[in-house]
Amino acid sequence: MDLSTLYLIFGDANQDRRAKAIKNILDGRRTVSNLYWGLEYGLLPYFGALHDFDLGDEQAAVDTLNKAGLATVSDGLLYRLSSRGVDQQKKLQASITPLNELATVAQYDIVRFSRRFIFAVQVVSEYSYSNNRYYPQTIGFFDDQLIKRWFIQNKQRNLSGYFHQLLQQFLSGLENDQLADIFAASLTGHGFSGLTEDQLAVQTDLEPTIIQLNWLKLYSRLFLRLKKDPETPLQLLLTGLIKPLMSGSAKQTFDLFVSARQPDPATIAQLRKIKLTTVYEHLIEAAIELPLDQFPYQRLLHEPTLTNLRQAAPVNVGEWQFKAAKAQITDLQFFEFRLFQISERKKGDND
Amino acid sequence: MIDLTAELHRYSGFDSFRPGQREVLENLFAGRDTLAILPTGGGKTLLYQLYGAITHQRVIIVSPLISLMQDQVSRLQYLGSKRVVAITSAMDFQERAAILRNLNHYQYIYVSPEMLSNRNIFEMIARQSIGLFVIDEAHCISEWGPDFRPDYLRLGKIRHQLENPLTLMMTATATQRTRDDILNRMGFTATDVKQLVLPTNRSNIFLSAKICANQPEKNEQLETLVKELNGAGIIYFSSKKQTEQIAAMLSQKTDKRVMAYHGGMDNQRRFLIQQQFMNGDIDIVCATSAFGMGIDKENVRYVIHYHLPDNIQSYVQEIGRCGRDQQPSLAILLYEPNDQYLQQNLIANTIPEEQLLRYFYQHPDQLQNNDAFRVIKYYYDIGKTVDQTLAIFDQAKSRRIGELNALIQYIYTTGCRRKLLLQHFDETAEHVDPEFCCDFHTDFWGNWRQFNQQYLKPSETDQGVQSTDWRQIIDKLFLLKN
Incomplete structure (x- = not known):
């Protein structure tokens, strides 16, 4: 993810913020100092939300903002958004509204859930076409096994019908076709390969980082929706994802x-x-x-x-x-x- | 007597074997240890997959390509085998422990030579009944091979400790010297083992090279080629960063769909790019040598080398990824004089320097558990003095520089390129068609556009544009049964 974009989103015009601490907060580096600054900046709900992403170098990111006139920078990598920075921030935040949905990513391992879901879609998609010659994804030994077990337990349940209906309802419920298209492009299956965030960025004219944040947000929403449904055949895919509040x-x-x-x-x-x-x-x-x-x-x-x-x-x-x-x-x-x-x-x- | 063709059809859906496959299988079923030199794309995976499927026995595959082992697992799964696992150093402790506890559930077990040298893992594997012991990329056993790995030297002993299971050694390219060395290191004599050497020559691949004055000229040449060449292509680089830079440049300056691919990318991204390339959603992949193992695309029309590979063996392997459908294809090597220094630096970086070597000999405890210095540890453990090890490294370095020079000679040759390549493998080309051989026999660089029109056919299946509409996507993904 592009750290300068994240600094804009999580920066402030009235408070000098520590660039290093913000990166560590999003990455979830659990030190007392990072936690404290997370509390101080109101970013504790997002602690560790972006742990799975490469966030890049903080100095370079702050320099980018500074050069573009979006932030002022003082010693110790403290930065404060300029009025242009705030305008830009509003634009970015509008494309990922509401931001607080990212808090779910700090509470649950949504990245892992998304990998399981995408893999499950591939397996079910190929199965619906009776195709067993395809390259399966690999999402780690334990989750590969989990998907295998889940599929064996559930394959008699008309999974393709279930997924089709689930996605139909979920995506139309977004009432935003661009967001729905972004979500659908994360999937992969029979005859459809899905897109990377940069390919999608070109198509939608959004930044790749915004695409990734939207994916997190949408998968959080899907996760919470499934969690409320005791009848879902995807129960097994929702297990073991709670992130502990404390070490x-x-x-x-x-x-x-x-x-x-x-x-x-x-x-x-x-x-x-x-x-x-x-x-x-x-x-x-x-x-x-x-x-x-x-x-x-x-x-x-x-x-x-x-x-x-x-x-x-x-x-x-x-x-x-x-x-x-x-x-x-x-x-x-x-x-x-x-x-x-x-x-x-x-x-x-x-x- | 097993009807191999029927079994092939039963397990893989294919109706006929590729050259050499049947002979290898017949040898294995006759209980003969076999050394098979099959060209890239010759269907090496299918050999042990089919043997395992027919005999229902366990197959252990020793493979040096740790970062690609997962791709091999996927490939075997793609070919229809489900009980497949890889044990690599890239796994965390818990994953590895879980796999080792359940090892008897797996029929195909991939393991790196480093992992097999681990006592605990070796013992777990030794407890299994083994039907076939496969050594993939067997040229790594040989110190004369370009990718020598010291843990491969223990394989002879390991095989013995596993009570000499039936063994299949495979590689795509090996000189006579390398082949002799492989057998020797594995403790075989030439008469113990059936050798099957298929010609390296791929007559449907046209060979060409171009010397550019400098990098800007090379970029320009690449851009011009990519704009016009028909069909899917792979462009190889030795730098991860440049795969991304040039992919971005080509995306911007041409109307081709180009993506970068290298081992530093996460699994999901690599998976997507492979899938897109196989489905024809992208035209060109700018890749490091990590690209190739996980793909099964028959209709790659051209391979361009933007950087030099290590040597002629690697070059032949990499260009072998085009034209698997036997249709006319094109290999181009773009070179500018600074490229050789880049490659020389890469070689220098992989061979430890004298100062470092002397330091480790004085502090051998620091060699423990340090994978980067396994080669030093190997020579230290077998009792070589620091000067002897130094001499071995110097020799290795000179050898690799020599191999690089052979490749540069290939670029500068004023004769037939195919002849030169094949000489390297002690082969001669039979039935060379001067119209379709290399840029020595014809004025390729003056007429490459015509060549392109005449020989490189645009793929009919690779022109689909994926829908971006979510409704169409989910309708496409799930075939609903009424």
């Missing part, structure tokens, strides 16, 4: 922290044989990912630190630097500082 290790730490005995971070470090700083990182990750009322901030932010933080905090807590805070509250720990920022940000969102 496994962070979840273990958090579960221990809120367990009946309520151990403190030092005890958890001992129990889990991990560093204390790692325990803190896990807890920050949990605080970022969970709603405000599901994280016990009061067990970690004590008085008088909390009052001191409230008194010293600037209006824009998100941009507050730890160094500045530490100058005012000398015994402040980074962990407390970050947790305070997270809770304030979440309170703001709830208001």
Whole structure:
């Protein structure tokens, strides 16, 4: 995907945004820092949504925007959209509306679902023509097996009729022929090869990245539709696609922290044989990912630190630097500082 | 006595064998280990597929082409076999473990020589009953072959440890020296093994080469050719980046439908481009040598080399992808003097330098689990001194430079190109038609447009334009039964 296009879509005219962090957020690189900036920029719902794509180099992407007068760039690869950039952003966003459907891609492995679906279409399409001499796709050993098993279990069920009807209803329901054509071009089967995003881009006069984002959006919609249908013969294709909210290790730490005995971070470090700083990182990750009322901030932010933080905090807590805070509250720990920022940000969102 | 023609029809739908196929199968059914040199497109896959299908026995195929192994699996599935799997280093641990646990479910098992050298994997394979042991691209066994792989040297021993199953060694091109070396390395004597060597010559492929002054002139020449040449074509490059650049250039400047293809692309994209090419939805593929294995397109009319391949053997293999339908086809090699330096650099990059070699000899622990340096590890493990290994590498480098020079000689030759190519394989061309041989006998470059009109027939099946309307697409995809 073209990173400069993504920077336009996910940039802002009123906030300098860290190009590196945005790339890492979309790629789903789970560090406390990336998660924090995801929260701060309102991009947490898209965390890891574009993990399966090659996103390219951030410096080159920011330079492209800068040269085209679409963004200003400051040290540390911070960028802010210009008014022309905002115009361009609106155009791009209009071609992938509504953007928030991409959040489904962060919750479920939609790319994997799309590969399974496209492969299933190929198998059913060839079967409907009674053709067994064709090159099957390969989507990884386990999913190849899954499709095989699914097909054996379901091939008596008039699958070609089912797929035809499903796609007929789904695509006409889009009420947008261009989007429906874009979706159909992702398929492949008997006598029809499908198109790559750049071939489709030439035909539709859209950018390849916009085509790919539209595919993700449409497959998300199809996935959610199928998930609601207990009768679909595609049940097996929907399994094992949930993306965990937290990393496994962070979840273990958090579960221990809120367990009946309520151990403190030092005890958890001992129990889990991990560093204390790692325990803190896990807890920050949990605080970022969970709603405000599901994280016990009061067990970690004590008085008088909390009052001191409230008194010293600037209006824009998100941009507050730890160094500045530490100058005012000398015994402040980074962990407390970050947790305070997270809770304030979440309170703001709830208001 | 098995009726091989009937079995061929039963399992593949074909009515007759391609040259050499029947003889190879007869040898295998007579229990004779066989070395088969069959040209590209000669139907090597079908040999072991059919043997497995008829005997219901397990077939192990050792193949060096890790990145293409999945294509081979697809190809075998395409030919009708379903219980096929590949074990490669490209798989993650869980995938590999799952396959090894269920190995007995598979009839055709592809494995790279590196994987077979892994103790655990070897033991799992050794537990299976093996009906046929196939060594694909067998020229890799030979240090005289262009693609020497040290793990291939262990195959002789491995075969012995597998209790000497019936063995089929195959390659598209091998000189006499390479053939002798293959047998020797596998622990065979010449009398143990039935050898079947089919002529390398493909008389329906016209050979030509053009020396351009520089790259812009070469691009111009390519553009002119592509604009007018009839039918489907493949253009080969040694750089992934340039497949994309030139594909973009040709798409822009000609009305041909051109796509790039290389091993750095994801599976789905590679799959789509192969499908489109086979269905005739695109005219030309700009590709690295990764392209070819997964396609079964009979009517490719021309192959153009924009860059030099490694050597004459590779060149012959690659041009062999045109004219599988036996219709007149064209091979063009475009060359500009800087091309040889590009190729020399590629050769230099694949052979470790002295400094690196000495470093590893001082720190042998770093050779463990490092696939990039398996060749060094091989010589270190068999007790070669650093100077001996260095001498081997120098020799390998000189040999590859020598092979490259032979190819350049082919370009600059003022004689018959076919004669020169065939000499390389100790063959002579019989019944050469001077009207349709190479640009030595006729003024091809003065009359190539006429040649194009006369010989290169546009395909009738390759002119369909795919619908872009979603309703038509889903109607086409699913044949509904009333």
